[in-house]
Amino acid sequence: MKTSSAHRWLDIVLTALAPMIWGSTYIVSTELLPPDRPFTAALLRTLPAGLLLVVLCRNALPCGQWRRLWLLSALNIGAFQALLFVAAYRLPGGLAAVMGAVQPLIVMLLAWGWERQTPGPMAVIGAVTGVLGMAVLLISPATVWDPLGIAAALGGAGCMATGTYLNRRWRSDLPLLAMTGWQLLLGGVMLLPVACLIDPPLPALPLTAIAGYVYLSLLGALLAYVLWFRGINRLSPVAVSSLGLLSPITAVVLGWWLLDQQLRGSALLGMLIVLASIALVQWSNRPPPARPAPASSSSRSVIS
Numbered sequence: 001m002k003t004s005s006a007h008r009w010l011d012i013v014l015t016a017l018a019p020m021i022w023g024s025t026y027i028v029s030t031e032l033l034p035p036d037r038p039f040t041a042a043l044l045r046t047l048p049a050g051l052l053l054v055v056l057c058r059n060a061l062p063c064g065q066w067r068r069l070w071l072l073s074a075l076n077i078g079a080f081q082a083l084l085f086v087a088a089y090r091l092p093g094g095l096a097a098v099m100g101a102v103q104p105l106i107v108m109l110l111a112w113g114w115e116r117q118t119p120g121p122m123a124v125i126g127a128v129t130g131v132l133g134m135a136v137l138l139i140s141p142a143t144v145w146d147p148l149g150i151a152a153a154l155g156g157a158g159c160m161a162t163g164t165y166l167n168r169r170w171r172s173d174l175p176l177l178a179m180t181g182w183q184l185l186l187g188g189v190m191l192l193p194v195a196c197l198i199d200p201p202l203p204a205l206p207l208t209a210i211a212g213y214v215y216l217s218l219l220g221a222l223l224a225y226v227l228w229f230r231g232i233n234r235l236s237p238v239a240v241s242s243l244g245l246l247s248p249i250t251a252v253v254l255g256w257w258l259l260d261q262q263l264r265g266s267a268l269l270g271m272l273i274v275l276a277s278i279a280l281v282q283w284s285n286r287p288p289p290a291r292p293a294p295a296s297s298s299s300r301s302v303i304s
Contacts, residue, residue: 004287008235012282015231016243018224023250025220027258029085032212034203038085039195044213046077047188049222053181059174061182068170069182075163076225077187082194083156090149100153100248101134101274103241104281106161111237114169123238126280130245133277137252137270160244165237167229176233180226235285242281245274 033041061069104127108119172179205213231240249271255261 008286011231011234012239012243014227015235015240016246018228018231019244019247020250021219021224023247024254025084025216025247026251027254028212028216028220029089031259032208034205034209036089037195037199037202038089039082039191040199040202041213041216042081042085043188043191043195045216045221046081046184046191049217049225050181050184050186050188053177053222054185057175057178057181059178062173065172065174068166069172070186072163072167072170073183073186074190075159076167077183078190080156080159080163081187082191083152083159086152087149087156090146091153100157100160101131101245102154103157103161103164103244104130104238106158107165107237107241110162110165114165119238120284122284123281126277126284127238127242129280130242130274130277133270133273134245134248135270136273137248137267161241164232164241167232168237168240171233176230177226180222180229183229184221184225239282239285242278245278249274 029041104123108124108127111117112119174182228240231243252261252263252267252271256263
């Protein structure tokens, strides 16, 4: 029992590293990358990482899984990454995370509507508390409410929540690295025409911008998505989606640490509320304790 619990907490910690890495997207995008090229940033983040993993793994995709994989790639990579970068460019700091905090609630609604799984009251309380805590953490009177940025953030949350749920429901026969590579590759292919048609061409890039794109691809896509999909295979979708709230917390901490952004007392309170909500969701989604096997009739007779 203790070993199983330790393994679950290890899975939680490794999965939590993914949104913490994604939390650095905001600061990398605004401080290192050329402006007004969100789809190019999403493309260069996903396509090279996907190509690398597919070439290294050399696992062909079974014919019967193409349709599902295209949909998962669109939800988890193509649409989500595009909307993420639109929100990152148009919203200040981590405001997009207030909208993204609804992901656990969306996953609960999907599980209820698709499988008639009624969410536990503690999980619902934890998810709602996460949204409220995120609002306390990030919203201030000076917050700029850009409608397009907010719509992109909400759309990205819906895509990621649906992709997280379906990724667990539609288990693939592919190994983890191959499945991650195919989703990144196909998602990058979807982003390619969008980036070419909408974004202006890239200028001559300084070394800082090149380093930013390499970081987003190798760590922000390859490593983070491997950890994220690994967590989906081992934890409940609600538990995984709640860990996504660590992304804005990371963004806020990095902004305070690297950009000298102020961290108000209410922000600290909101951060504590969000962390408590994550812990509550993880606790409410823990597996039930294993029941001891009933003693056989022979063993009962010996004991008596």
